[in-house]
Amino acid sequence: MKKNRMRTQLEKRMSAAAFAAGFAALMLTLAGCGGTDDAGGVSGASPAGSAAPSEATLNLYLNRSESVDAFKKLKEVYEAAYPNITLNIETSQGGEFNTNLKTKFAAGAGPDIFTNSGFTDLDTWVDKMEDLSGSEWESAVLDRSLDGITKDGKVYGYPLSMEGYGFMYNKDDFAKAGISEAPKTMTELKDAVAKLEAAGFKAFVPDYGNFYVPGVFETNNAVAKQSDPNQFLSDLKSGAKKITEDPLFSDMLDLVQLQTDHASKNPMSIDYTGMITDFAAGKGAITLGCSCSQPLLDQTQPSFEVGVFGTPLNDDADLNDRVFVQVSSYLAINKDSKVKEEAKRFIDWLYSSDAGREWYVKDFRYLPVLKGLETDAASLGSIGAGIKAYMDQGKYLAYEYPKYPEGLTTEWGNTLIKMVAGKLDKQQTLAELQAVWEKMSK
Amino acid sequence: MRKRLLEAIRQTVFMGPAVLVYLAVLLIPFLLGLYYSMTDWNGASASYSWVGFDNYRSALFDPDFIRSFWFTIRLTLAIALLMNVIGFGLAFLLTKKLRFRNLWRAVFFVPNVLGGLILGFLWNFIFTKCFEAIGEATNWHLFTIPWLGNENTAFWSLVIVSVWHGLGYVMIIYIAGLAGVPAEIREAAQIDGAAGWTLLIQVTFPLIMASITVCLFWTISSTLRIFDLNYSLTSGGPFGSTESVAMNIYYEAFRDNHFGLGSAKAVIFFAVVVVITAAQVLLTKRKEVEA
Numbered sequence: 225m226k227k228n229r230m231r232t233q234l235e236k237r238m239s240a241a242a243f244a245a246g247f248a249a250l251m252l253t254l255a256g257c258g259g260t261d262d263a264g265g266v267s268g269a270s271p272a273g274s275a276a277p278s279e280a281t282l283n284l285y286l287n288r289s290e291s292v293d294a295f296k297k298l299k300e301v302y303e304a305a306y307p308n309i310t311l312n313i314e315t316s317q318g319g320e321f322n323t324n325l326k327t328k329f330a331a332g333a334g335p336d337i338f339t340n341s342g343f344t345d346l347d348t349w350v351d352k353m354e355d356l357s358g359s360e361w362e363s364a365v366l367d368r369s370l371d372g373i374t375k376d377g378k379v380y381g382y383p384l385s386m387e388g389y390g391f392m393y394n395k396d397d398f399a400k401a402g403i404s405e406a407p408k409t410m411t412e413l414k415d416a417v418a419k420l421e422a423a424g425f426k427a428f429v430p431d432y433g434n435f436y437v438p439g440v441f442e443t444n445n446a447v448a449k450q451s452d453p454n455q456f457l458s459d460l461k462s463g464a465k466k467i468t469e470d471p472l473f474s475d476m477l478d479l480v481q482l483q484t485d486h487a488s489k490n491p492m493s494i495d496y497t498g499m500i501t502d503f504a505a506g507k508g509a510i511t512l513g514c515s516c517s518q519p520l521l522d523q524t525q526p527s528f529e530v531g532v533f534g535t536p537l538n539d540d541a542d543l544n545d546r547v548f549v550q551v552s553s554y555l556a557i558n559k560d561s562k563v564k565e566e567a568k569r570f571i572d573w574l575y576s577s578d579a580g581r582e583w584y585v586k587d588f589r590y591l592p593v594l595k596g597l598e599t600d601a602a603s604l605g606s607i608g609a610g611i612k613a614y615m616d617q618g619k620y621l622a623y624e625y626p627k628y629p630e631g632l633t634t635e636w637g638n639t640l641i642k643m644v645a646g647k648l649d650k651q652q653t654l655a656e657l658q659a660v661w662e663k664m665s666k
Numbered sequence: 667m668r669k670r671l672l673e674a675i676r677q678t679v680f681m682g683p684a685v686l687v688y689l690a691v692l693l694i695p696f697l698l699g700l701y702y703s704m705t706d707w708n709g710a711s712a713s714y715s716w717v718g719f720d721n722y723r724s725a726l727f728d729p730d731f732i733r734s735f736w737f738t739i740r741l742t743l744a745i746a747l748l749m750n751v752i753g754f755g756l757a758f759l760l761t762k763k764l765r766f767r768n769l770w771r772a773v774f775f776v777p778n779v780l781g782g783l784i785l786g787f788l789w790n791f792i793f794t795k796c797f798e799a800i801g802e803a804t805n806w807h808l809f810t811i812p813w814l815g816n817e818n819t820a821f822w823s824l825v826i827v828s829v830w831h832g833l834g835y836v837m838i839i840y841i842a843g844l845a846g847v848p849a850e851i852r853e854a855a856q857i858d859g860a861a862g863w864t865l866l867i868q869v870t871f872p873l874i875m876a877s878i879t880v881c882l883f884w885t886i887s888s889t890l891r892i893f894d895l896n897y898s899l900t901s902g903g904p905f906g907s908t909e910s911v912a913m914n915i916y917y918e919a920f921r922d923n924h925f926g927l928g929s930a931k932a933v934i935f936f937a938v939v940v941v942i943t944a945a946q947v948l949l950t951k952r953k954e955v956e957a
Contacts, residue, residue: 322921630923634917638905641905
């Protein structure tokens with residue numbers, strides 16, 4: 225019995241050796257194949273690029289999946305203007321976008337044009353991006369809108385979309401509660417909350433189920449209101465300033481607490497979609513809103529009357545009566561793309577042609593980044609129009625969170641959610657925000 | 667000699683493709699992962715540098731990584747235990763002569779056919795919307811709590827959905843195991859005076875030990891690597907308290923752009939999974955007997 229087993233094992237081992245030899249031969253042939261395959265891949269990647277320059281496909285990968293309908297229209301309009309070009313537009317959102325973009329590049333199939341969020345995101349991707357300095361559109365876009373995409377004096381992207389956020393409120397509820405003017409300070413906000421509740425309305429619909437709203441929007445409120453946000457961030461980094469000693473962060477926590485205490489339901493069970501749909505269904509009168517929320521709002525409740533006001537965290541009326549505005553996506557060109565010239569021509573068309581501008585205003589419906597581009601309230605939507613009104617008066621601050629170290633928004637968001645859940649008191653929250661900063665900024 | 671050559675060719679033809687696939691999708695990525703785990707690559711840039719074992723050091727000192735490990739282990743214990751106990755119970759009942767026996771088996775097996783990602787989104791809706799509606803209508807405490815908004819209930823909601831999802835699979839394996847227990851041995855034991863619990867524990871369990879090994883292995887290894895259900899049901903929330911190790915690694919590598927650190931965590935995770943599952947298989951294998 226035992227002997228028998230030994231023999232079979234020996235046989236197994238011998239055939240394994242023979243197998244390994246045969247396999248090595250197979251590998252060699254395949255390696256040979258692989259070599260030719262690679263060579264073929266390089267020239268074959270864009271057969272249209274070199275052979276017939278008039279015919280080309282532009283691959284676009286964009287992080288604005290809420291605008292997928294607008295991009296369909298864009299494809300139609302552009303292909304009509306340039307029949308020899310095929311636009312291949314793919315979109316995805318948030319974290320998936322970056323993951324997919326990395327895998328696309330790793331697979332050697334990087335898109336010709338892709339979006340970038342600027343600042344820290346620019347640092348990540350700058351190696352793949354074509355230097356676009358000296359393009360005509362540089363002078364046509366709003367001042368400072370290229371800040372996020374400029375590195376060492378070189379411009380790497382075209383500002384595609386601008387968005388803004390602030391509190392949005394249900395105009396109907398405010399009128400019924402007798403609030404004639406949107407709050408400009410914390411005290412006025414508290415008054416408004418009292419009036420709303422007296423009239424039988426719930427005040428806030430805060431999305432604290434996920435890190436995004438607290439980690440991005442709420443913390444930005446405290447950072448952007450510093451007298452010099454860039455200096456503040458570098459002071460935090462050097463240790464010259466601490467969040468635990470910062471009055472604005474402390475005030476910001478009060479605002480988070482106010483929203484928690486007067487929420488329409490447990491704020492930890494509200495996610496982003498729930499926030500917009502609950503708000504549209506009238507379950508609460510105030511919520512943090514981004515101009516990017518307009519499509520979802522329109523789907524839920526068309527022709528819903530929404531107003532916009534700042535996010536007051538203390539009683540400084542001048543500081544608090546402001547919304548936040550930032551270029552949210554830049555278009556960058558893959559520096560290894562075979563169709564760079566076509567890609568540049570596409571961006572030029574987007575900013576200069578009538579058809580491109582019309583698409584921008586009527587279909588894409590983002591706040592305009594181009595100087596003097598006339599938009600109308602109807603196509604901007606009520607949130608966009610509300611934010612534009614603030615912009616026109618110069619009452620806006622920037623998004624500072626794209627300058628945070630990678631991953632900080634998640635961690636800060638989770639810390640704030642712990643406070644909302646009652647796990648941390650205010651002092652502990654400040655301490656944890658500081659501790660998380662120290663961990664992530666290393 | 668000729669025979670050997672033929673054998674070699676035969677082996678190459680039959681096994682070659684499988685080994686190639688194994689190399690391409692498992693071994694090479696694994697070795698690349700080992701390599702990247704010792705660099706500071708962010709996943710996108712063209713340049714990166716060699717950092718040796720620094721990533722392993724920072725992974726082991728990352729409290730979130732440790733916490734996600736602890737969470738995953740607790741989750742695995744809860745799920746493996748419940749899934750096997752309930753799965754065995756169902757298998758035991760459904761090998762008895764029951765009416766509609768096959769229908770019941772199908773009912774419990776069906777969730778297994780659905781994918782984890784879809785289930786997660788479905789149950790996310792059930793927990794946040796349906797439970798809320800039931801809670802409003804009946805005021806039962808169980809339905810008024812925010813299931814996914816509280817770390818304890820979020821943990822248990824993962825357990826509930828996982829167990830419900832995997833139950834059928836475990837049940838089928840146990841049914842097969844129970845059906846394989848020879849009737850004469852049971853009869854012999856009964857003649858010897860064994861009944862009820864004694865029969866189950868002294869006779870049936872040892873004889874289905876092979877099924878227990880398989881089921882434990884499957885439940886433990888699949889729960890340790892839980893990702894899709896976790897991602898779609900709680901996305902690690904609230905405040906990162908239900909973040910499994912796989913998810914922590916994914917976030918580290920792709921969201922926070924620390925591909926090197928993420929790879930190091932993945933290597934550590936791989937080693938831990940191997941050790942745990944190997945220990946489990948060794949332990950339960952030793953208890954297997956043949957009739």
